[in-house]
Amino acid sequence: MYNRAHFPPCYAGSSEEHAHMELIADAAITDVTGFTAGSVHAGIKKDGQSLDLCIIYSLVPATAAGVFTRNKVRAAPVTISEQRLKNGRCQAIVVNAGNANCCTGKRGHADAERMIDLTARKLGIDPSDVVVASTGVIGVHLPMDRVEPGIDSIVLRSDGGADAARAIMTTDTRSKMAGARLRIDGKTITIAGIAKGSGMIHPNMATMLGFLVTDAAVAPDYLRRLVGEAADESFNQMTVDGDTSTNDSLIVLANGQAGNRPIDSGHPAAATFKTALTAVAADLARAIARDGEGATKFIEMIVEGAVDAADARRAAKAVVSSSLVKTAVYGADPNWGRILCAMGYSGAQIEESKVDLRIGDVWLMRGGEIQAFDRDQGVSALGGPDVEIWANLNLGSGVGRAWGCDLTEGYIDINGRYTT
Amino acid sequence: MYNRAHFPPCYAGSSEEHAHMELIADAAITDVTGFTAGSVHAGIKKDGQSLDLCIIYSLVPATAAGVFTRNKVRAAPVTISEQRLKNGRCQAIVVNAGNANCCTGKRGHADAERMIDLTARKLGIDPSDVVVASTGVIGVHLPMDRVEPGIDSIVLRSDGGADAARAIMTTDTRSKMAGARLRIDGKTITIAGIAKGSGMIHPNMATMLGFLVTDAAVAPDYLRRLVGEAADESFNQMTVDGDTSTNDSLIVLANGQAGNRPIDSGHPAAATFKTALTAVAADLARAIARDGEGATKFIEMIVEGAVDAADARRAAKAVVSSSLVKTAVYGADPNWGRILCAMGYSGAQIEESKVDLRIGDVWLMRGGEIQAFDRDQGVSALGGPDVEIWANLNLGSGVGRAWGCDLTEGYIDINGRYTT
Numbered sequence: 001m002y003n004r005a006h007f008p009p010c011y012a013g014s015s016e017e018h019a020h021m022e023l024i025a026d027a028a029i030t031d032v033t034g035f036t037a038g039s040v041h042a043g044i045k046k047d048g049q050s051l052d053l054c055i056i057y058s059l060v061p062a063t064a065a066g067v068f069t070r071n072k073v074r075a076a077p078v079t080i081s082e083q084r085l086k087n088g089r090c091q092a093i094v095v096n097a098g099n100a101n102c103c104t105g106k107r108g109h110a111d112a113e114r115m116i117d118l119t120a121r122k123l124g125i126d127p128s129d130v131v132v133a134s135t136g137v138i139g140v141h142l143p144m145d146r147v148e149p150g151i152d153s154i155v156l157r158s159d160g161g162a163d164a165a166r167a168i169m170t171t172d173t174r175s176k177m178a179g180a181r182l183r184i185d186g187k188t189i190t191i192a193g194i195a196k197g198s199g200m201i202h203p204n205m206a207t208m209l210g211f212l213v214t215d216a217a218v219a220p221d222y223l224r225r226l227v228g229e230a231a232d233e234s235f236n237q238m239t240v241d242g243d244t245s246t247n248d249s250l251i252v253l254a255n256g257q258a259g260n261r262p263i264d265s266g267h268p269a270a271a272t273f274k275t276a277l278t279a280v281a282a283d284l285a286r287a288i289a290r291d292g293e294g295a296t297k298f299i300e301m302i303v304e305g306a307v308d309a310a311d312a313r314r315a316a317k318a319v320v321s322s323s324l325v326k327t328a329v330y331g332a333d334p335n336w337g338r339i340l341c342a343m344g345y346s347g348a349q350i351e352e353s354k355v356d357l358r359i360g361d362v363w364l365m366r367g368g369e370i371q372a373f374d375r376d377q378g379v380s381a382l383g384g385p386d387v388e389i390w391a392n393l394n395l396g397s398g399v400g401r402a403w404g405c406d407l408t409e410g411y412i413d414i415n416g417r418y419t420t
Numbered sequence: 421m422y423n424r425a426h427f428p429p430c431y432a433g434s435s436e437e438h439a440h441m442e443l444i445a446d447a448a449i450t451d452v453t454g455f456t457a458g459s460v461h462a463g464i465k466k467d468g469q470s471l472d473l474c475i476i477y478s479l480v481p482a483t484a485a486g487v488f489t490r491n492k493v494r495a496a497p498v499t500i501s502e503q504r505l506k507n508g509r510c511q512a513i514v515v516n517a518g519n520a521n522c523c524t525g526k527r528g529h530a531d532a533e534r535m536i537d538l539t540a541r542k543l544g545i546d547p548s549d550v551v552v553a554s555t556g557v558i559g560v561h562l563p564m565d566r567v568e569p570g571i572d573s574i575v576l577r578s579d580g581g582a583d584a585a586r587a588i589m590t591t592d593t594r595s596k597m598a599g600a601r602l603r604i605d606g607k608t609i610t611i612a613g614i615a616k617g618s619g620m621i622h623p624n625m626a627t628m629l630g631f632l633v634t635d636a637a638v639a640p641d642y643l644r645r646l647v648g649e650a651a652d653e654s655f656n657q658m659t660v661d662g663d664t665s666t667n668d669s670l671i672v673l674a675n676g677q678a679g680n681r682p683i684d685s686g687h688p689a690a691a692t693f694k695t696a697l698t699a700v701a702a703d704l705a706r707a708i709a710r711d712g713e714g715a716t717k718f719i720e721m722i723v724e725g726a727v728d729a730a731d732a733r734r735a736a737k738a739v740v741s742s743s744l745v746k747t748a749v750y751g752a753d754p755n756w757g758r759i760l761c762a763m764g765y766s767g768a769q770i771e772e773s774k775v776d777l778r779i780g781d782v783w784l785m786r787g788g789e790i791q792a793f794d795r796d797q798g799v800s801a802l803g804g805p806d807v808e809i810w811a812n813l814n815l816g817s818g819v820g821r822a823w824g825c826d827l828t829e830g831y832i833d834i835n836g837r838y839t840t
């Protein structure tokens with residue numbers, strides 16, 4: 001399924017590059033050459049039936065890199081996986097949902113190591129090639145009496161990608177999958193990813209997890225750089241509630257099975273590959289924001305004319321993070337001063353007298369002066385399931401986007417009663 | 421009314437100092453020698469009856485200082501008042517509620533200047549001795565056809581303090597007043613203040629406004645230092661929703677009518693005066709948190725054992741700012757991992773393996789290890805209108821507090837429909 005509309009302008013390279021790339025909605029990670037996955041219901045989630053444990057496996061050791069939460073309180077699997085990925089290599093990821101294995105002391109650390117060891121033994125690979133991720137409630141020990149037989153019973157399948165996307169869900173109402181296909185060195189390269197939760201810097205209930213796999217060959221150092229840059233333009237620009245999780249993890253595996261010449265910064269297709277990887281990550285980020293706890297509306301904030309791209313992203317993210325903006329969107333209340341207010345405290349450079357602002361097609365401010373608008377049109381611009389807000393700071397050429405959702409009674413209901 | 425219990429330990433000096441000080445609940449600013457106030461309903465608020473315009477007046481020019489929002493988008497009255505207070509002198513404050521005069525361009529600036537000029541003319545004082553503050557909706561021009569006759573009709577009264585506290589309210593459900601009395605140089609000194617809204621760094625709907633007056637004589641440079649320090653331990657440690665307003669203003673006037681020797685850093689009672697001023701500010705800050713939009717519970721977070729006081733305040737504030745903590749408190753859900761998570765991303769130094777944590781009397785963690793607790797006791801510790809959370813980071817001697825409220829459906833209802 002070819003969907004060029006998914007490419008936001010700020011990721012777009014030249015049209016020549018795009019000629020070789022297509023986004024694939026709902027791509028499965030097992031659509032990528034050399035990857036299999038398996039999932040089971042181990043009994044970690046309380047509902048008694050949902051998938052809650054999975055393994056993502058590359059038939060050969062893959063080049064690997066990850067970015068992890070900046071929270072100083074970090075779950076055991078985060079500490080361990082970050083350490084293991086330093087060698088730039090990984091062959092399997094074992095993931096559980098329903099328990100974050102965080103604030104669990106020494107026993108939590110031993111439990112995470114045990115998950116790795118059991119997975120390595122099952123697959124007949126070296127434990128140093130396995131990483132682990134967990135998501136769910138904090139401060140409760142993992143039920144290892146269920147996790148251990150669970151790992152043992154997993155069957156890896158060449159069509160197991162969609163199940164893996166479901167197995168990592170917690171309060172998500174929909175699984176999140178995205179992918180892209182492109183040609184490099186005459187070879188077809190596929191990238192696919194799954195994600196859960198609602199945030200990287202600002203995650204949701206407990207955690208954002210993202211796993212991207214590709215059959216491209218990529219140089220380890222370049223992959224490490226790419227994953228950080230892709231996160232900055234995707235997961236780091238998405239928020240549900242402003243809480244930074246203890247477990248956030250984004251891990252990328254590149255197993256080289258497509259047979260291209262390893263991509264590094266000097267490869268002629270480096271920019272195209274980065275664009276595609278970032279586009280897949282951004283697709284997943286938008287899906288997370290759209291599925292934010294209790295959300296009824298998706299919000300995209302576009303900032304142009306900032307002094308640089310980082311400042312544009314900062315301003316855009318402050319807007320989608322603002323409880324006041326989020327509630328105003330929920331109530332379809334065109335109380336647009338809150339948007340300007342949020343950009344003002346974002347840390348981005350802004351001069352009120354230069355700002356242009358609109359919601360959908362309704363102009364609210366030009367050059368810092370209030371524009372008369374029809375209130376019904378303003379309400380209408382906030383009335384649909386997709387709300388677009390646009391600002392030009394008129395200070396430079398920086399462009400950035402951020403994604404979020406409205407704040408509703410549903411969020412309160414879900415989070416006031418999560419462990420109960 | 422003597423109320424020692426109001427002094428939080430982190431503000432408390434020696435008991436000898438306290439022997440000369442008492443807090444006065446519901447003190448009026450007009451209880452302070454040489455201050456009068458007057459309020460009217462000018463028609464800026466839409467309800468057709470509430471007081472929405474007031475003047476606070478000192479019979480003689482007072483030493484003055486203020487701290488203002490760090491938002492880069494700032495209302496016209498903020499820019500103007502900050503500039504005017506640079507000379508350290510003020511005799512009158514004119515305040516309106518119902519309209520923030522923010523994002524209102526050049527006309528907004530002219531309107532704020534006009535409020536000052538009208539007030540100065542009415543009082544027969546120099547416009548350079550008048551400051552202005554506004555709170556309410558952003559992005560709408562002030563209805564000057566109502567403000568102008570409103571200012572003209574204000575009658576200053578020696579018992580007008582309680583009305584002034586009401587005139588500055590917006591979505592507040594209760595007016596906020598606090599005061600303290602102490603002896604310095606054999607003279608009785610009174611401090612009293614009023615406040616509205618819900619935040620200084622993290623304010624509410626549109627604005628936190630605070631006005632403190634005292635009959636003490638205080639050296640201008642010392643008052644400037646004091647107001648910043650007092651704000652750091654009071655209004656800056658309180659949050660409702662994490663949005664930093666365009667209009668936040670804290671202004672202190674000291675008119676010297678008590679006849680003490682001007683207080684500066686070398687005065688033997690300097691520490692006592694600072695403790696009293698901070699205590700009054702903290703009383704107002706707690707009252708704002710308690711009256712947060714839609715709040716049903718007041719949350720106090722106490723952090724001990726941080727590397728320093730600033731780090732302790734940082735960690736405490738992150739906890740009361742967390743949407744996940746706030747919803748868990750609302751739902752009386754002892755999901756305590758969220759508390760540790762918030763301290764982890766606060767920026768404060770923290771080592772999980774050293775943390776002690778309890779909610780009320782229920783221990784949750786000691787030295788980073790989970791403590792078994794009775795779930796009913798945990799629910800009960802979160803069940804009342806006042807929730808106290810305590811942590812010891814065991815890294816140093818820094819102590820800090822922060823105040824907030826739960827996040828409820830009521831917040832969403834109020835903020836989804838504010839301008840409508």
